[in-house]
Amino acid sequence: MKNFDSIFAAYLLGWAVFFGYYLSIGKRLSTLRADIERLKSSVGRGK
Amino acid sequence: MAKRAILGFLTLSLVVAAAFASFYVVPMERTMGPIQRIFYFHAASAWAGMTAFMICFVGNLLYVLRRQQKWDWLGVSAAEVGLAFTTIVLITGPIWARPVWGIWWTWDWRLTSTFVMWLLYISYLLLRTLIEEPDRRALLSALFGIFAFLDVPLVYFSIRWWRTQHPQPVVMGGPGSGLEPTMRKVFFFSVLAMHLLMILLLSERYKLEKMGGEVEDLRREAEA
Amino acid sequence: MALLSNTAVVLGKELRTEFRSRELLTTTVVFILMVVVLFSFTFDPTTTESRRFGPGLLWLAFLFAASLMLQPCFLREQNNDTLSALRLSVSAPFAIFLAKLIANTFFLLLTEILMLPVFAILYNVHILSVIPQLVLVFFLGSLGVAIPGTAFSAISAQARMRELLLPLLLLPLLTPVLIASTEATAALLDLNPELRRDWLGFLAGFDVVFLTALWLFGEYLLEE
Numbered sequence: 030m031k032n033f034d035s036i037f038a039a040y041l042l043g044w045a046v047f048f049g050y051y052l053s054i055g056k057r058l059s060t061l062r063a064d065i066e067r068l069k070s071s072v073g074r075g076k
Numbered sequence: 077m078a079k080r081a082i083l084g085f086l087t088l089s090l091v092v093a094a095a096f097a098s099f100y101v102v103p104m105e106r107t108m109g110p111i112q113r114i115f116y117f118h119a120a121s122a123w124a125g126m127t128a129f130m131i132c133f134v135g136n137l138l139y140v141l142r143r144q145q146k147w148d149w150l151g152v153s154a155a156e157v158g159l160a161f162t163t164i165v166l167i168t169g170p171i172w173a174r175p176v177w178g179i180w181w182t183w184d185w186r187l188t189s190t191f192v193m194w195l196l197y198i199s200y201l202l203l204r205t206l207i208e209e210p211d212r213r214a215l216l217s218a219l220f221g222i223f224a225f226l227d228v229p230l231v232y233f234s235i236r237w238w239r240t241q242h243p244q245p246v247v248m249g250g251p252g253s254g255l256e257p258t259m260r261k262v263f264f265f266s267v268l269a270m271h272l273l274m275i276l277l278l279s280e281r282y283k284l285e286k287m288g289g290e291v292e293d294l295r296r297e298a299e300a
Numbered sequence: 301m302a303l304l305s306n307t308a309v310v311l312g313k314e315l316r317t318e319f320r321s322r323e324l325l326t327t328t329v330v331f332i333l334m335v336v337v338l339f340s341f342t343f344d345p346t347t348t349e350s351r352r353f354g355p356g357l358l359w360l361a362f363l364f365a366a367s368l369m370l371q372p373c374f375l376r377e378q379n380n381d382t383l384s385a386l387r388l389s390v391s392a393p394f395a396i397f398l399a400k401l402i403a404n405t406f407f408l409l410l411t412e413i414l415m416l417p418v419f420a421i422l423y424n425v426h427i428l429s430v431i432p433q434l435v436l437v438f439f440l441g442s443l444g445v446a447i448p449g450t451a452f453s454a455i456s457a458q459a460r461m462r463e464l465l466l467p468l469l470l471l472p473l474l475t476p477v478l479i480a481s482t483e484a485t486a487a488l489l490d491l492n493p494e495l496r497r498d499w500l501g502f503l504a505g506f507d508v509v510f511l512t513a514l515w516l517f518g519e520y521l522l523e524e
Contacts, residue, residue, distance in 0.1 A: 035111050035114075035171055035172070035174065035175045036111055036113060036114055038171055039114045039117070039118075039167075039168045039171040039172065040095075040114070040117065042167050042168070042171070043117055043121070043164045043167065043168055046160060046163055046164055046167070047160065047164070047273065047277070050156075050157075050160045050277065051277060051280065054277070054280045054281055054284055055280075057284055058280075058283065058284050058287065061284065061287045061288060061290075061291055062287070064291050064294075065287065065290060065291055065294060068291065068294035068295060068297075068298050069294060071298050072294060072297050072298050075298065140517065140520055192472050192475050195472040196472045196473060199468050199469050199472060202465075202468060203455070203459065203465065203469065206459040206460045206461055206465060207458065207459045207460070208460075212458060215520060215523065216455050216458060216459070216521075219451075219455065219517055219520055219521055220452070220455060220469060222513065222517060223448060223451065223452075223473065223510070223513060224473065226509055226510070226513055227473045227475075227476070230476040230505075230506055230509065231475050231476055233476070233502075234475065234476035234479045234480060234502065235475070235476075235479065237502075238479045238483065241483075
C-alpha cells in the first residue's frame, strides 16, 4: 500500500499522544488519592 | 464508577468503529491514495479541539461572573484537553503533507491558524503556572482565556484572507469540500467519536482538578 | 460625563509622568532602531527586497518594542503602591484603562512616526507621498497593540516572570494586527501605492472587539 509508513506513523503518534495524556492523568490521580488518604488519617489522628 | 466504565467502553467502540470505517468503508481517494484516510482522524480532532476550547471559554466566563471553583476547574481541564487534540492536528498535518507535497510544513492557512491557537492556549497554561495564589490564578487566567478565545476567529480570518492573497499549497481539502456522501458520513461519525473521546478526557481531567482542590482543603485542615 | 473627565485626569498624569523623564520614549525609539539595523543583516537590502521585507520587519520591530514598552504600565503602579489610590480616584475602573491605553497608543504612535524617516532612508523606500495614510495605518495598528497590551500589562504585573510573560501573552494574540498592518503598510510602500481599506476595516474591527472586551471585563483585572 502506497504511503503505508506515513499512515502508520500518523495513527501511532496520534494515539500515543492521547494514551500518554490519559495515562498521565491516571498517574496524577493515584498520587492525589494517596495524598488524600494520608491527609485524612493525619486529620483524624489530630482530632 | 459504572458511568465512567460505560462512557469509556462507548468511546472506545466508537473510535475503533470510526477508524475501521475510515479504512474499509470509505472508497480510495483518487489522487492521494491511502494517506488521505488520515483526514478523518486529523479533521475530526480539529473539531473536537475547537469544542474543547469553546467549553474552556464558557468556564472562563462563568468563573469571572460567578467565582465558583468548579468553573476554573472546567476551564483548565478543557484547555489542556483542547491542547491535546490541537497537538494531534499539528502532528498529523505534516505527516500528511510530506508524502503528498514532499515538504513537512506549508504555511497553509488552516495549519497556521491552528498553530497560533495552540500558542495562545499554551500561554494560558503557562500563565497559570506563574501565579501562585489560587483565586488570583483562576481570575487572571479566566480573563486571559476570554481575550484569547475572542482572538481565535480574528486569527483564522486574517490568516485565511492573507493566504488567499499569497497562495500556498493547501494541505487538505476542507471538511465537506468535495467529499462524496460515504466520505461525509464517515467524517461525521469520526467527529462524533472524537468528541466522545474529548468528553472522556475532559471528565477525567476535571476529576483530577477537583481532587486537587480536596487535597488543598485537607492540607489546610491538617495544618490548622 | 464622569468617565471622560476621570479618563482625562488619569491621562494627564500618564502623559506628564512620561514627558518629565522621557525614558520610555527614548529607550523604545532606540530599541526599534536597533532591531531595524539588525534586521538589515538578515537579507540583502536592495530596494525591491526592502519593499518586500520592510513592512513586516517594521511591524515586528514595533510589536517587540511595544511588548517591552507596555510592561511598566501597571508594574510602575504596583511597585509604587499607587494602584489603590488610582482606583479610588476614579468612578469606574475602565477610566484607568482608557487613559492608559490612550497614552500607550500615543507613545507607540510617536515612536513609530519618529522611526519612519529613519526607516525610509536606511531602506531606500519612498514615503513622502503616503505619509498621512501611513500614519492612519500606524494609528489603527498601534491601537490594536495597545488595547490588549494594556490589559495584559495588568495581568503580568500580578504574576512571576513578568518580563517574559507579557510578550508571551501578547504576541500570539496580535497575529491579526501584524498581518493587517503589514499588508496595509506594504500596499502603501508599493510602486503603485494603494490604501487597503479592507485591512484597515479589519484593524478597526479588531480594535472595537478588544476595546469592548476591556470595557466589559476591565474592572476584574484590577481587583484586589
